[in-house]
Amino acid sequence: MSALAGLTVLAAYLRARHGPGARARTRAALEAYQARAVERHLRRVLPRSPFYRRRFAGQAWAAVPPITKRDMLAHFDELNTAGARYAEAVALAERAEQSRDFSPTLRGLTVGLSSGTSGARGLFLVSPAERAAWAGAALARVLPSGRLTAQRVAFFLRANSNLYTSVRSRLIRFAYFDLLDPLPAHVARLNAFRPSLLVGPPALLALLAHEARASRLTIAPRKVVAVAEVLDPLDAAAIAAQFGGPLHQVYQATEGFLGATCESGTLHLNEDLLVVQPDWLDEGAGKFAPILTDFHRLTQPILRYRLDDILTVRATPCPCGSPRRALAAVEGRCDDIFYFPAASGSGWALVFPDFIRQAVCAGGGPDLEGYTATQTGPGRMEIALAVPAAARAEAEADISAALAALCTRVGAVAPQVAYRAGGAPVLGPRKFKRVTRQMPAPQGA
Numbered sequence: 074m075s076a077l078a079g080l081t082v083l084a085a086y087l088r089a090r091h092g093p094g095a096r097a098r099t100r101a102a103l104e105a106y107q108a109r110a111v112e113r114h115l116r117r118v119l120p121r122s123p124f125y126r127r128r129f130a131g132q133a134w135a136a137v138p139p140i141t142k143r144d145m146l147a148h149f150d151e152l153n154t155a156g157a158r159y160a161e162a163v164a165l166a167e168r169a170e171q172s173r174d175f176s177p178t179l180r181g182l183t184v185g186l187s188s189g190t191s192g193a194r195g196l197f198l199v200s201p202a203e204r205a206a207w208a209g210a211a212l213a214r215v216l217p218s219g220r221l222t223a224q225r226v227a228f229f230l231r232a233n234s235n236l237y238t239s240v241r242s243r244l245i246r247f248a249y250f251d252l253l254d255p256l257p258a259h260v261a262r263l264n265a266f267r268p269s270l271l272v273g274p275p276a277l278l279a280l281l282a283h284e285a286r287a288s289r290l291t292i293a294p295r296k297v298v299a300v301a302e303v304l305d306p307l308d309a310a311a312i313a314a315q316f317g318g319p320l321h322q323v324y325q326a327t328e329g330f331l332g333a334t335c336e337s338g339t340l341h342l343n344e345d346l347l348v349v350q351p352d353w354l355d356e357g358a359g360k361f362a363p364i365l366t367d368f369h370r371l372t373q374p375i376l377r378y379r380l381d382d383i384l385t386v387r388a389t390p391c392p393c394g395s396p397r398r399a400l401a402a403v404e405g406r407c408d409d410i411f412y413f414p415a416a417s418g419s420g421w422a423l424v425f426p427d428f429i430r431q432a433v434c435a436g437g438g439p440d441l442e443g444y445t446a447t448q449t450g451p452g453r454m455e456i457a458l459a460v461p462a463a464a465r466a467e468a469e470a471d472i473s474a475a476l477a478a479l480c481t482r483v484g485a486v487a488p489q490v491a492y493r494a495g496g497a498p499v500l501g502p503r504k505f506k507r508v509t510r511q512m513p514a515p516q517g518a
């Protein structure tokens with residue numbers, strides 16, 4: 074890492090720990106800081122980005138219609154401020170994925186393809202300074218007590234970008250693990266490395282917890298952080314029970330560093346780094362899709378950008394007292410909302426992934442070790458269950474009853490459920506998801 078990048082990491086680290094946004098103690102102070110930061114950022118971005126300049130002309134930024142990943146890809150060339158072309162950036166990212174050599178850059182810029190589960194994959198450009206700033210902010214939020222003391226960090230990632238591998242330091246030793254390597258290789262390497270901080274997707278952490286229970290894995294990390302996938306409460310409980318809680322979480326996407334847990338283990342949005350406006354999906358249930366306005370990223374600005382995630386607001390304030398919005402969960406993508414035929418006979422009832430999860434876990438009871446739930450057709454689901462054989466029949470009956478009660482509550486016809494064995498986390502090139510909709514969204518729903 075160059076001296077300049079090192080200084081940028083440190084500056085971002087200090088800003089995330091002690092900057093004016095991080096110091097804000099009330100919601101009003103935080104929002105006043107955000108408003109100033111966005112105005113300052115727009116003065117830098119708009120002269121350089123013809124796309125945003127047109128969009129933001131003559132109206133208040135907070136009310137500009139949001140864009141989506143599709144808009145960002147369609148207008149990539151005149152949206153980014155580095156003069157990069159969509160075709161050359163995609164070609165470079167695809168070459169890197171095929172060769173698994175992620176070091177080439179586009180005139181110094183890191184290019185990443187996000188692992189989109191549906192539709193087009195996102196394309197992201199990041200400058201060295203932005204990479205360093207991300208690393209500094211992430212360290213500030215993730216290191217135990219936020220202190221730059223000697224740490225050994227084991228970091229599992231899908232190696233589809235060199236975004237993360239920029240962090241190196243004498244104080245902190247990093248070991249990067251490719252998720253595509255086999256589990257026994259991870260266990261052997263972890264036992265030798267003995268991390269103080271373990272960071273990886275929940276499916277991997279759940280498998281490691283299982284290895285630790287079987288005494289094959291003997292590490293004792295001081296902190297465990299889940300990233301990159303929806304954290305299912307079932308996995309969170311198993312991981313925390315094995316490694317000592319609370320299980321921490323980072324909410325991170327190629328679109329930005331969006332949230333992290335506080336010392337109490339509550340996930341807070343990083344509203345000192347970006348604005349997150351709610352697009353309410355169900356305000357009564359506290360569920361919204363976030364509209365992001367990042368006030369640091371310049372290469373590929375993220376302004377009034379709607380992310381296809383479902384976030385659930387935490388019902389009670391966090392004891393830490395932070396004015397940053399606290400979340401109960403990042404529960405999945407809007408693409409994974411189930412559509413069941415409405416009980417009224419026409420139209421559809423929407424069922425959030427978290428409601429499916431709760432029904433399966435309540436029905437499965439303490440014997441449930443793992444599951445996947447998939448909507449396969451308008452009135453059909455498939456549920457894979459990992460339960461002891463003696464408990465299977467009762468678990469299936471109880472889950473069907475819990476789903477029927479849920480459907481009554483939301484005004485839907487209860488689905489036909491096909492049960493099968495399975496439900497254990499799978500490591501692979503795709504994200505592991507427990508709740509998935511395979512059926513396309515119905516027309517007009």
Ligand SMILES: [Zn+2]
Pocket residue numbers: 335336337338339341391392393394395399
């Ligand atoms: Zn908190």
